[in-house]
Amino acid sequence: MLASLVLAPVASGAKPYREWTLTTSLDVDGTRSVAERMAAELAETPVYLSANRIGGKVAGNTQVTAGYALVASLICIVLYVWLRFQDVAFGLAAVVALGHDVLVTVSCLALSTFVAPFLGWALVDDFKISLDVIAALLTIVGFSINDTIVIFDRLREIRGKSPFVTPEIVDRALNQTLSRTILTSGTSLIATLILYLFGGQGIHAFAFTMLIGIISGTFSTIYIASPLVLLMQRRAAQSRSVAMAGAGVAGGR
Numbered sequence: 548m549l550a551s552l553v554l555a556p557v558a559s560g561a562k563p564y565r566e567w568t569l570t571t572s573l574d575v576d577g578t579r580s581v582a583e584r585m586a587a588e589l590a591e592t593p594v595y596l597s598a599n600r601i602g603g604k605v606a607g608n609t610q611v612t613a614g615y616a617l618v619a620s621l622i623c624i625v626l627y628v629w630l631r632f633q634d635v636a637f638g639l640a641a642v643v644a645l646g647h648d649v650l651v652t653v654s655c656l657a658l659s660t661f662v663a664p665f666l667g668w669a670l671v672d673d674f675k676i677s678l679d680v681i682a683a684l685l686t687i688v689g690f691s692i693n694d695t696i697v698i699f700d701r702l703r704e705i706r707g708k709s710p711f712v713t714p715e716i717v718d719r720a721l722n723q724t725l726s727r728t729i730l731t732s733g734t735s736l737i738a739t740l741i742l743y744l745f746g747g748q749g750i751h752a753f754a755f756t757m758l759i760g761i762i763s764g765t766f767s768t769i770y771i772a773s774p775l776v777l778l779m780q781r782r783a784a785q786s787r788s789v790a791m792a793g794a795g796v797a798g799g800r
Contacts, residue, residue, distance in 0.1 A: 621645075624692065631696075632703055636779040641695050643775055644767040648691045649684055651763040652756055656680065659755075670743065672751065679753040687760030694731065694768045698724050702773065711780045717773050732765040 571578050624645070625638035632638075659674045674680070701720040706712050739761060743754035 628696070628699070632699055634776075634780070636776050636783070637699050639779065640772045640775040641692060641699070644695055644764075644772040645688055645691055647767045647771055648687055648760055648763045652684060652687060652759045655759045656756065670751070671755070674752045674755060677752060679750070680756050683753045683756035683760065686757065687764055690735070690761065691764035691768060694728060694764065695772045697727065698768060698773055699776070702776070711784050712777055714777060717777050721769060721773060728765060728768065732761055736761050 621642050625635070625642055628638035628641050629635045653676075656674045656676065659671055663671050663673045698720055701724050702712055702716060705716050705719055705723075709716075736758070739754055739757045742750055743758055746754055
């Protein structure tokens with residue numbers, strides 16, 4: 548015997564629906580007594596309302612504060628790398644590589660909205676920016692800058708007292724640190740891939756962000772940061788040569 552029962556909620560504003568319809572194979576009287584006891588228990592349970600939306604003014608202030616913090620952190624990174632390697636080109640190249648990593652990762656998060664229906668077999672969801680994703684982005688920044696500084700340090704050792712790096716120096720530095728880069732990035736990638744596949748929904752967005760960040764961070768360290776140092780130093784050398792030539796011509800007159 549099927550029983551149809553309609554219950555009224557305890558508080559009209561506490562649930563998205565005001566009434567529920569219960570269908571069961573039990574008898575009507577037994578079902579009604581169970582439902583009434585459940586309604587009585589719900590009536591005695593307090594409901595604590597909460598707000599999970601942030602107003603535009605608060606969000607605007609947070610955005611401005613985050614922008615200031617971002618600019619200050621980038622300036623500090625440039626100054627630190629500049630002082631350590633005695634050349635501003637290293638600091639600027641490191642910041643450009645970090646910007647590349649973050650932008651690529653955020654772009655993949657945005658694209659997940661469009662590709663999720665087609666890449667469900669790859670466990671790609673409609674990822675959103677959350678606290679877990681922000682934590683992953685910060686981890687990517689630390690991972691990438693550490694790998695970049697390792698290669699820069701080898702560049703400095705090979706360069707010696709030479710004022711500028713050369714393509715041969717960059718090639719030697721990358722080859723000498725390639726095994727370390729493969730081991731570090733490879734083990735991190737394997738661990739993150741395991742988290743992505745078997746970590747569950749709670750850590751899924753974090754693992755996806757880390758996967759993209761590790762790949763883009765390794766790429767930027769090898770193919771962006773070091774070549775960018777070479778490019779900026781080459782332009783600085785050309786500018787210095789032009790300035791010296793101009794000074795020599797002026798002195799000859």
